[in-house]
Amino acid sequence: MGSVDSTAPEATETIDVDRSDPGYRRWLKEAVRKVQADANRSADTHLLRFPLPEEWKIDLYLKDESTHPTGSLKHRLARSLFLYGLCNGWIRPDRPVIEASSGSTAVSEAYFANLIGVPFIAVMPRTTSREKCRLIEFHGGRCHFVDDPRTMYEASAALAAETGGHYMDQFTYAERATDWRGNNNIAESIYEQLRLERYPEPAWVVATAGTGGTSATIARYVHYMQYDTRVCVADPENSCFFDGWVHDDPDATSDRGSRIEGIGRPRMEPSFMPTAIDRMMKVPDAASVAAVRALERVIGRKAGGSTGTGLWSALRIVAEMVAAGRTGSVVTLLCDPGDRYLDKYYSDSWLADQGLDITPYTLALDGFLATGRWSE
Incomplete structure (x- = not known):
């Protein structure tokens, strides 16, 4: 199945991004273009x-x-969540995206993170199928396991705080990120x-x-x-x-x-x-x-x-x-x-x-x- 990271990654110093910086705006435009091109x-x-x-x-x-492309219904959701996070200024260059997921959403989000060049960490139950873990790693993501599925939310938020990354939080934002x-x-x-x-x-x-x-x-x-x-x-x-x-x-x-x-x-x-x-x-x-x-x-x-x-x-x-x-x-x-x-x-x-x-x-x-x- 490959190596699986079951411990928190090393914390990084949090540095705010100047969202008016031309370099950031170029990165943002290119990231949004890549996600939209996937749909096209x-x-x-x-x-x-x-x-x-x-x-x-x-x-x-x-x-x-x-x-x-990532083999599940969650591809639609992941695309919407990435566009939502990018356009809100939450997803930033070189900072990890973290998600609490039992598998398929994490596979799709790992794909989109790789597409725009940011790290991805999936926080998931230890009982998640081996094949899903393999697919997350195939798309460049890492798996962080928890023994109790009820702790995924807190573990994800803690990883985001420690790494300066963005907790995607599909369970909160799924209904509002999609244009119904x-x-x-x-x-x-x-x-x-x-x-x-x-x-x-x-x-x-x-x-x-x-x-x-x-x-x-x-x-x-x-x-x-x-x-x-x-x-x-x-x-x-x-x-x-x-x-x-x-x-x-x-x-x-x-x-x-x-x-x-x-x-x-x-x-x-x-x-x-x-x-x-x-x-x-x-x-x-x-x-x-x-x-x-x-x-x-x-x-x-x-x-x-x-x-x-x-x-x-x-x-x-x-x-x-x-x-x-x-x-x-x-x-x-x-x-x-x-x-x-x-x-x-x-x-x-x-x-x-x-x-x-x-x-x-x-x-x-x-x-x-x-x-x-x-x-x-």
Whole structure:
């Protein structure tokens, strides 16, 4: 996996940057140009169809975010966060960018840090998949591990203070760094790609939440454009988002970290907008794993656990529509590729170690896809 820095780097003297200095302004303009050029080079991500029986008259799609240059939905977020930090004057030449992340955001941020030539340090749980750590290092970043995921925030802020760097803080800034009114955000892209489909305005969009930025962007866009689409957020075990939403409790917490990397949080994050969404589902972790394995059987693609969480909820919504005799389309997200998790969600030994039995959930999925009836 390569060397991993599990201790704080040496502190550096903090020297303020003169933001009117011509040299700094040249650096800033070039950094912003490079980040924007990355977007200009990138084609839109695909909208894949998940095959359902024609007689149901329901279409299920997965927005395949794994085709971004860094392989995940978080590429969009990282680009937005870097532009936000640069234009606010927070990211400076030769100073590290630090992020608290369970992996995919850190991979994408390491890519953009390398693109503009600044150091990057990812503060992450020690249980993060080895492949994500390798990818962070591949893009020139360093990994700083913590044993308790709840301490990532404080550890990141401390590293920023010690190094004179910038703590990106995706959990605070994700919802405000993204232009939710349009500008080729993920919501606008989904609707444009559905334009020629038989149900161009989806009945439901299903997202998962790590920062909450994606669900906030989609929900805000739906309201702004006056669509009738409903937005559902699927939440894994060991996450407080569902309880905080159900009980309208901004102080909800969880005492354990999520086993589904990239989603679920131990606290209600500032970027999670519970008032903007219509529904939440709590999804057992074993169901998430069963769903990604079913996805591979159906369309031949491996995906990460967060994709399974969303797909499970999307299929539950499809089952409700079938039972009610409703037609329409449902969209969920393929967040990242499964090759990052071969030692987890595709490993039977990992499932055994975690005490997860996916058999009943696999039977429920297979039965539904064969008969149109959901039973658990």
